[in-house]
Amino acid sequence: MKLKAYLPILDWGSRYNGQTLTSDLVAAIIVTIMLIPQSLAYALLAGLPPEVGLYASVLPLVAYAIFGTSTSLAVGPVAVVSLMTATAVGRLAAEGTADYASAAIVLAALSGLILLAMGVFRLGFIANFLSHPVISGFITASGIIIALSQVGGLIGIKTEGHALPDLVMSIVENAGRINWYTVAVGAVALALLLWIRLDLKNWLARFGVPQGIAKIIVRAGPVLVVFLTMAWSVLMDLGGKGVALVGQVPQGLPMLSLPSFSMGTVEALLVPALIISIVGFVESISVAQTLAAKRRERIEPNQELIGLGTANLAAAVGGGYPVTGGFARSVVNFDAGAATPAAGAFTAIGIAAATLLLTPFLAILPKATLAATIVLAVLTLVDFSILRKAWAYSKADFAAVAITLGGTLLLGVETGIALGVGASILLFLYRSSRPHAAIVGRVPGTEHYRNVKRHKVETQPGVLSIRIDESLYFANARYLEDFVAEQAAMRPALTDVVLMCSAVNAIDMSALESLEAIQHRLSDMGVRLHLSEVKGPVMDRLEGTEFLAHLSGRVYLSQHQAVQEIGRGTPPAPGTPAAEMQMAPAGVVSTASS
Incomplete structure (x- = not known):
């Protein structure tokens, strides 16, 4: 065979x-x-x-x-x-x-x-x-x-x-x-x-x-x-x-x-x-x-x-x-x-x-x-x-296309395709270094969360929900760090930040350090940090890290669960084991936002 x-x-x-x-x-x-x-x-x-x-x-x-x-x-x-x-x-x-x-x-x-x-x-x-x-x-x-x-x-x-x-x-x-x-x-x-x-x-x-x-x-x-x-x-x-x-x-x-x-x-x-x-x-x-x-x-x-x-x-x-x-x-x-x-x-x-x-x-x-x-x-x-x-x-x-086309015509085939590949990689790195992150709210009558700039949604006072739409790695980790800090500084009454991770497929070491920096900065402001909808392979990497051990908030199975429990004033229980943090209470339905 x-x-x-x-x-x-x-x-x-x-x-x-x-x-x-x-x-x-x-x-x-x-x-x-x-x-x-x-x-x-x-x-x-x-x-x-x-x-x-x-x-x-x-x-x-x-x-x-x-x-x-x-x-x-x-x-x-x-x-x-x-x-x-x-x-x-x-x-x-x-x-x-x-x-x-x-x-x-x-x-x-x-x-x-x-x-x-x-x-x-x-x-x-x-x-x-x-x-x-x-x-x-x-x-x-x-x-x-x-x-x-x-x-x-x-x-x-x-x-x-x-x-x-x-x-x-x-x-x-x-x-x-x-x-x-x-x-x-x-x-x-x-x-x-x-x-x-x-x-x-x-x-x-x-x-x-x-x-x-x-x-x-x-x-x-x-x-x-x-x-x-x-x-x-x-x-x-x-x-x-x-x-x-x-x-x-x-x-x-x-x-x-x-x-x-x-x-x-x-x-x-x-x-x-x-x-x-x-x-x-x-x-x-x-x-x-x-x-x-x-x-x-x-x-x-x-x-x-x-x-x-x-x-x-x-x-x-x-x-x-x-x-x-x-x-x-x-x-x-x-x-x-x-x-x-x-x-x-x-x-x-x-x-x-x-x-x-x-x-x-x-x-x-x-x-x-x-x-x-x-x-x-x-x-x-x-x-x-x-x-x-x-x-x-x-x-x-x-x-x-233009760089490859022009480079090949003017400089020859090998130089042209090298320029095209180089341009594609640089453009990819530039775009991925600025990951799309949206502030989201709940669509009325549903458990779905959408961009506040695109939909009529409901938001919870004191709670900032941020959906991250790309994997986190060394090239874009600092951008997210600055984005969260900027948004938190604009909200004096902020008590909780929830990072919605439904689109995050990987977090590398640099990004982990940035998450730790976000955690420290928010803690200094008296704001709790939570995660929601973390994928299994990503959670496997996070388990046992210092980041989860010192997380001021919780890891929730769904964004809706996170907002509901924070709104009811449920204690964050820092240091809760990862297995318990991923478990949703009875009756909670997991949702994935897009």
């Missing part, structure tokens, strides 16, 4: 049958057709030879099929990770050199080891530090940078840089070298790909083509564009007219080998590998869980880390570069009916066959076609509506 948890293939493999085999084979054929041009294009985006994209789509799929938990996730090169690879490796070696390709392999290996370690030690929670606004801003900015980086390929000039200023400057500087034949190829390829995506399905429906077949044709559309532009290249001798072609591509699969590590390379790539690992995991787990929910399946995040880790190690062994689960290919895999992770393994076989048989023909493929494929793919990543939504909902979240 424990072995199945680490090798999910033993679980779904034991139930494999002819029906699932058919479903997986059909899905694999469709995804293979889609992946061939996409893998070639993403390798060029990463600054690598196009065949490397095919290499990165073979062994990683097999590894994920063994260790992954999603039936639909398709692992391989994706746009954002390809851009991040180019950014990281470009600092170490010149594009097109052997050192560049070797560094990309080391990057995949490091990413695999990091993901694998995170999975073994169950550190999937680290990805939670990338909030949704940060991820949205990062992906939108990355989409813009990727699309802009392909402008050179579409118009026949060389562009450099991985941030907006550098890319714009290189486009402006080389604008006089535009190759109009390349512009024609790029424009036609872009128009055809756009038409295939938006209207081909409707066009086929008008001719009576069944919906299932039409869907397959649409998925295969990019391959058709590849063949059309290859034919154009031969008929018009586009290479002789200055159009950049893919060129000679080695036929066959690379020899399996372990990457050679050097300390200098590892040190330079360790942080980028960590960022790629976390970003890739967040993207992958989001896609996997979205698709799993549609089938009521369960995804195990920590096992997904192991699956992605082994996939990246397999990419390194097979001469590829970092991979993760891609949204577009996974949706296609899901829609095509993939029933188990075996669909990915069958896709790997299809990609391997294409690598063995089709690579000799790729020499005549215009690079502008691949650039058009990338542009159309990444435009779906750009979503400026997140800015409007964040502004309307939370200015703090808007700040996180």
Whole structure:
């Protein structure tokens, strides 16, 4: 049973049958057709030879099929990770050199080891530090940078840089070298790909083509564009007219080998590998869980880390570069009916066959076609509506989106996401350092207590009821201390303060010391301090502390009980054991305020 948890293939493999085999084979054929041009294009985006994209789509799929938990996730090169690879490796070696390709392999290996370690030690929670606004801003900015980086390929000039200023400057500087034949190829390829995506399905429906077949044709559309532009290249001798072609591509699969590590390379790539690992995991787990929910399946995040880790190690062994689960290919895999992770393994076989048989023909493929494929793919990543939504909902979240978006565009992907994470953590600390605390009173005719500023409520003379709406820890403890002191000083007739703790899930040592300070300050003013609705785990921590031993008031089961007993003049009985303090008298109903 424990072995199945680490090798999910033993679980779904034991139930494999002819029906699932058919479903997986059909899905694999469709995804293979889609992946061939996409893998070639993403390798060029990463600054690598196009065949490397095919290499990165073979062994990683097999590894994920063994260790992954999603039936639909398709692992391989994706746009954002390809851009991040180019950014990281470009600092170490010149594009097109052997050192560049070797560094990309080391990057995949490091990413695999990091993901694998995170999975073994169950550190999937680290990805939670990338909030949704940060991820949205990062992906939108990355989409813009990727699309802009392909402008050179579409118009026949060389562009450099991985941030907006550098890319714009290189486009402006080389604008006089535009190759109009390349512009024609790029424009036609872009128009055809756009038409295939938006209207081909409707066009086929008008001719009576069944919906299932039409869907397959649409998925295969990019391959058709590849063949059309290859034919154009031969008929018009586009290479002789200055159009950049893919060129000679080695036929066959690379020899399996372990990457050679050097300390200098590892040190330079360790942080980028960590960022790629976390970003890739967040993207992958989001896609996997979205698709799993549609089938009521369960995804195990920590096992997904192991699956992605082994996939990246397999990419390194097979001469590829970092991979993760891609949204577009996974949706296609899901829609095509993939029933188990075996669909990915069958896709790997299809990609391997294409690598063995089709690579000799790729020499005549215009690079502008691949650039058009990338542009159309990444435009779906750009979503400026997140800015409007964040502004309307939370200015703090808007700040996180804006900082990530601006930082990524202007300074690059690694700096941008680091700024976004840093901004999110700072905003969280700022907000949590000022916990919401409300003065509450009883809603007439009920036992419910609500904010006096929002509801018409009844309050007890001499009693101040304060509801604390967050856990208490070192960053916000002093704020509560000052708030209680300020409110108590404003009420000369005050005799009792009740801290309503229904929303407090934890109290750390610093907060405990602040509660003791509140107790001492109120005692000096002749005011008793009480607690109400303290949760069990919090009470367990408080029991036996000096704070409870010297508490001037009591700990009540409910806020209503506290106010009623204090109003009747019930003696506070300081020093009462915690077990007795938590017991409500007969007839008292516990209530929880919100």
